[in-house]
Amino acid sequence: MNSKRGWLALLADFEARGEPCVLITVADEQGSTPRDAGTKMLVGREEQHLTIGGGHLEYRAVEIAREMLAAGTRQPRLERFSLAASLGQCCGGVTTLLFEPQLVQDLPVIVFGAGHVARALVPLLAGLPCAVRWVDSRPQEFPDPLPAGVARIVTEEPVDEIARMPAGAYYIVMTHNHPLDLELTDAILARGDHGYFGLIGSRTKWAKFRHRLAARGHGADRLATVRCPLGLPEVQGKLPLEIAIAVAGEVIAHYGRQAEQADLPLRLVTASPS
Known part of the structure; x- marks a missing residue:
């Protein structure tokens, strides 16, 4: 045409x-x-x-x-x-x-938890080339309206959502429940195909989780793929928006590096006679 x-x-x-x-x-x-x-x-x-x-x-x-x-x-x-x-x-x-x-490129991102930090983070992710799924068991915690392009998932079984995600998906775990965070982390690592995995929490929390996850059979290489504390360390602050900006910045940096690694050198092909 x-x-x-x-x-x-x-x-x-x-x-x-x-x-x-x-x-x-x-x-x-x-x-x-x-x-x-x-x-x-x-x-x-x-x-x-x-x-x-x-x-x-x-x-x-x-x-x-x-x-x-x-x-x-x-x-x-x-x-x-x-x-x-x-x-x-x-x-x-x-x-x-x-x-x-x-x-x-609509990067599949799944955010677990609808607390203060997640409510600051999800609108930032929605403004990026991301297809966001936002998961929590508490419908009243979600804003109304949702940011454009964000899918709300209200479920009592959030771990089940992990199996529905495509390979290479990005996971951000920041629920209000530490045992649930542990189960989500276990399931995400068991899949073993995440593009990025960030877990909210302190170094002390991650040390405890790492010990328990190792006992469940997750090796050191797999555990090293978890970002906890998550977010760019250069972005300081404890306000929800400050943390959200640090996390969004880390997501941007991570998919930027993946894009650079995927771009192989330009190749020249000479058409052969048919």
Whole structure:
């Protein structure tokens, strides 16, 4: 689909709808090619906008982009096409395309407890690229209305919610009940696939928990993944909002590091003749 709107406006449309897409740019051109360097198009799962010249080149580019979307690929990719040799186009030149996935990331975060700190924290998380589930057994503790995009879960069995979370989820445990905190911690560590796990409490609390959890079979490596006390140590203060800002900052820092680790070096692929 062609459009008279610019690529930035079209990309903003994808972002507003929460749909991933791939931005394709003609990175280099040699000889006779359909479009000049800098030409762009956007490809979503079911739609495409703008054009890099049509023909077999564009058909193959759309195919590659949708393969990347289906695989959830984060890594940008350069691919060089010899138009005559590999695609049978009469232009005869060489075009290099840059594929940049624009993925929508709603990080799954589950917050246990609806006390003062959680009530300060959840609105901060809701303003980040997070899909927040907020769990407590006391419906009266939740604010009305909830922050946009936050799912409230009222249950007498909060530990059961852990099994419903996807791999790599972020867990923040800050309930009013220390025995419940221990059971939640045990269940989260037993899953062993959390992306981040923060537990509210002092070093003394964590020392007691660590001893009991070790007795339940959790090894030192697994226990070391728990952040307790949680939050950026540079952010001092004991007010609920101060603690919440420290925790939100740590979440941001953590998913930022994960994103850096996931971004592998750009790779160049030369299209082979079909």
